[in-house]
Amino acid sequence: MLGVINYKAGNSTSVLNALDKIGCDAALVESKEELSECSGIILPGVGSADATMQSLRDLDMVDLLTEMVLVRKTPFLGICVGLQVLFDTSEEGHIECLGWLGGKVVRFDDKAVRVPQIGWNRVSFRRDSQLLDGLKEGYFYFVNSYYAIPEDESIVLGTTEYGVEFCSVLEYGNIRAAQCHLEKSGETGLRILRNFAALSGSLK
Amino acid sequence: MLTNRLIACFDIRNGMVTKAHKFQDNIDILPAEKMARLMYEDRIDEIIFYDITASAEKRKIDLETVKNVAREIFVPFTVGGGIRSLADMYEVLKAGAEKISIDSMAVRNPELIRKGADAFGTQCIVLSMQVKKVPSTEKIPSGYEVYIDGARVATGMDALQWAVKGESLGAGEIVVNSIDNDGTHSGYDLEITRMISNAVKIPVVASGGAGHPSHLIDVFTKTGASAAIISSMLYSPRMPRNYTVRELKDELIAAGISMRPWELS
Numbered sequence: 401m402l403g404v405i406n407y408k409a410g411n412s413t414s415v416l417n418a419l420d421k422i423g424c425d426a427a428l429v430e431s432k433e434e435l436s437e438c439s440g441i442i443l444p445g446v447g448s449a450d451a452t453m454q455s456l457r458d459l460d461m462v463d464l465l466t467e468m469v470l471v472r473k474t475p476f477l478g479i480c481v482g483l484q485v486l487f488d489t490s491e492e493g494h495i496e497c498l499g500w501l502g503g504k505v506v507r508f509d510d511k512a513v514r515v516p517q518i519g520w521n522r523v524s525f526r527r528d529s530q531l532l533d534g535l536k537e538g539y540f541y542f543v544n545s546y547y548a549i550p551e552d553e554s555i556v557l558g559t560t561e562y563g564v565e566f567c568s569v570l571e572y573g574n575i576r577a578a579q580c581h582l583e584k585s586g587e588t589g590l591r592i593l594r595n596f597a598a599l600s601g602s603l604k
Numbered sequence: 605m606l607t608n609r610l611i612a613c614f615d616i617r618n619g620m621v622t623k624a625h626k627f628q629d630n631i632d633i634l635p636a637e638k639m640a641r642l643m644y645e646d647r648i649d650e651i652i653f654y655d656i657t658a659s660a661e662k663r664k665i666d667l668e669t670v671k672n673v674a675r676e677i678f679v680p681f682t683v684g685g686g687i688r689s690l691a692d693m694y695e696v697l698k699a700g701a702e703k704i705s706i707d708s709m710a711v712r713n714p715e716l717i718r719k720g721a722d723a724f725g726t727q728c729i730v731l732s733m734q735v736k737k738v739p740s741t742e743k744i745p746s747g748y749e750v751y752i753d754g755a756r757v758a759t760g761m762d763a764l765q766w767a768v769k770g771e772s773l774g775a776g777e778i779v780v781n782s783i784d785n786d787g788t789h790s791g792y793d794l795e796i797t798r799m800i801s802n803a804v805k806i807p808v809v810a811s812g813g814a815g816h817p818s819h820l821i822d823v824f825t826k827t828g829a830s831a832a833i834i835s836s837m838l839y840s841p842r843m844p845r846n847y848t849v850r851e852l853k854d855e856l857i858a859a860g861i862s863m864r865p866w867e868l869s
Contacts (some may be wrong), residue, residue, distance in 0.1 A: 413700045417675050451717065494827055510805060513606075516727055518777060519806050520864040522798035537863040541649075541680055543727045561605055576854060582867045583704065584680050586647060588868055 402602035403429035403493035405465075405596035407455035411583075415444045415479065418583035422590055424597040434465050440600025441474055442467070444583070445481025449505065449546075452481045462498070469575060470500060475600035478577035483570065484548055486577060491552045492546050500575060513563040516545040518578030523558040523559030523568050523580065531557065531569075531576055533595045540568070540580035547579060587594075607862045608824050609831035610807065610852060612838055614639060615656045616685075619669045622656070623840045624787070629758045632818070633839060636670040644677040647866050651681050652705065652779075652833065656685025659755065663690065667699045674700025675787040682730055688713075693720050697728065705779065707732040708752035711759055711766075713847035714773055721774025730809075731775035734764040735796055736783040750798045752823040755783045764799050771804045778804060779833065781811035789815025789836060789843065809833060817847065817855040822863045 402419060406412040406428035419426040419442075426442075429435045445452050456462050468474040484490055485497040490505035508512065508515045520539045525532055540560075547566040550556060555592075558569030560579070568579045582589035597603050614621045620632040622641045633639065639684045640651055655665045665686045674681060683696050684705030693704045703726075710717050720729045732808055736757045740747035748763035767778050780800050782793035801808040807830035810823045811836050814834045823832050830839060853866040 411697070411702060413698055414674065414702065418678050419673070421678065431685055451725075514805050514807060514830070516776065516806075517606055518727065519609050521605065522607075538868065542606075581702075584678060586644075586679055586868075590678055598700075 401438055402426040402440040402442060402597055402600055403435055404442045404444060405435070405456070405459075406430050409454070415442060415583045418590060419597065422597065424593045424594070425604050426597075432459075432460065432461060433455055435461055435464055435468070438474065439470075440477070440596070440602050442477045442479065442596075443482035444479045444550040444578075445483075445485070447481065447587045448492055449481055449484050449497060452485050453493075453497055456485075458558055460469065460588065466498065466500070472518075473574045475574050475596065476576065477596045478575075479582055480544065480579060483579050484546055486575065487548055490546060497576045501555065501570075501572060504551050505546050505548050506568035507546050509563055516544050517562050520558050520585075521562060521568075521580075523560050525558045525569070526556060528558055529571055530599050531571060531592060531595050534591055534598075535588060537581050539583075540578070540582070540585040540589060542568075542580045544579055578580065606830075607656075607864045608829075608856075610820070610849060610863070611650040611652055612643045612648045612849075613624060613652045613654070613742055613833045613835040615654050615835075616666065616669060617655075617657055618640060620667065620830070621839070623836065623842070624667070629664070631713065631841070633841070636669050637676050637841065639671045641676040644679060644848065647706050647864075648829070648849050648855075649675055649864055650679055653681070653683050654705070655683070656687030656754070661754065665696060667695060670696060670699040670701055675700060684732060685847045689716075690719055693724060693728075697724060698704050703730050703776070704727050705730040705732045707734065711750060711752050711761065714769065717770060717773040717775050721776070726774045726776040726806075729775050730777045731767075731770040732779040732781065733763060733766060733770075734781050735781050735793075737793070737796075746796070748799075752784055755786075756769045763796060764803055767800045768803055771806050775806060777809060777830075779809040781813050781833075782804055782813055783820075785813030786811075788813055788837075791819040792827075792832070793814070794822060794826050797823060797829050799825040818851065820856055820858045821861060824856070
């Protein structure tokens with residue numbers, strides 16, 4: 401079963417609706433007990449990195465989540481802020497993030513572009529991956545003021561142009577994440593969710 | 605490159621998409637979820653849904669319809685009408701909407717914008733404003749006044765100043781609906797759209813008056829708007845013809861406007 405971490409500021413309902421649509425065995429998880437039973441994990445995110453990290457702490461999930469992803473190699477997919485909190489710190493807030501990946505999260509230059517970025521933008525893929533099965537490139541829906549700069553360039557799977565060329569999809573072993581809202585990116589977003597569901601063994 | 609957005613707007617009454625002319629004489633068209641599904645399949649970029657009688661009838665928004673629509677569409681979904689408090693916002697978001705549109709309630713209680721943005725993020729809060737051209741005065745220097753309550757009540761507020769204040773309070777997007785042009789199908793009010801777009805950094809959504817693809821080309825090339833709301837031209841039986849999203853996208857792209865292409869990669 402694919403677990404969608406449910407926290408108050410998140411948009412878990414939208415993610416679950418999308419997973420239902422593609423025939424995925426998925427449920428919202430709100431406790432460590434529920435989380436420990438998942439064969440794959442999605443961390444959706446809206447709002448700020450601080451709010452997301454605070455919610456994960458309030459649910460007392462950080463240690464178990466880290467163990468499942470880094471040690472047990474459970475397939476993990478972060479969406480939007482769920483990508484940003486994978487790094488050490490974010491310019492946006494003050495709370496320590498998950499720090500699974502080296503790098504930083506910085507703000508778009510609001511002298512150059514409207515911030516936040518809101519709308520459909522193109523993702524160009526740098527290499528093949530099971531996550532991108534059936535897609536060559538595509539347009540996805542973004543809502544973000546911040547973007548990640550991974551230390552290790554080789555984890556970048558897709559890039560997008562918004563004043564700068566930034567990392568919009570990444571993959572490092574079992575850790576995958578997208579800055580765009582896959583659950584709100586029409587058929588192309590659903591395709592990536594389906595690919596993730598397939599590789600975590602959660603398709604019905 | 606970030607593309608411009610086409611947003612389908614539905615006025616909802618008793619779970620049905622309804623179409624008015626100058627805020628009156630409604631005719632019902634299709635159940636909301638059915639219409640949403642059709643628009644999603646035609647690859648609309650985004651959907652806005654206004655529960656048009658919730659505010660006037662002093663009742664809460666129709667959450668069942670929000671849930672039904674949210675299960676059918678996988679593009680951004682904004683909901684407005686009758687939202688008075690943080691608790692109302694939370695219910696609507698939990699029902700599956702991404703964004704909340706506030707209009708008259710934001711004028712009555714501007715702190716609602718700030719509270720909503722603090723609780724759910726600025727990207728959740730869409731400030732919608734009904735604007736009408738008036739003689740320029742000291743109090744209304746832009747020559748556009750904000751109206752509320754279904755565009756029936758003048759507020760004495762300057763539209764441009766209200767937009768700037770809305771941004772500073774934490775609105776993530778601003779919908780500028782021209783009361784004069786709404787229902788005329790003669791094109792958007794380019795002047796106020798441009799003024800507001802130049803004055804704020806957040807995305808501005810043009811609304812009111814679209815009837816022909818050339819109106820969309822005008823608004824995207826002449827105003828700085830990031831998105832445009834369309835409704836009648838998509839589905840109103842009162843129009844001489846309707847357009848599919850595909851026809852509109854193809855025409856806009858041919859005119860050199862940056863859009864998410866209808867064809868997937």
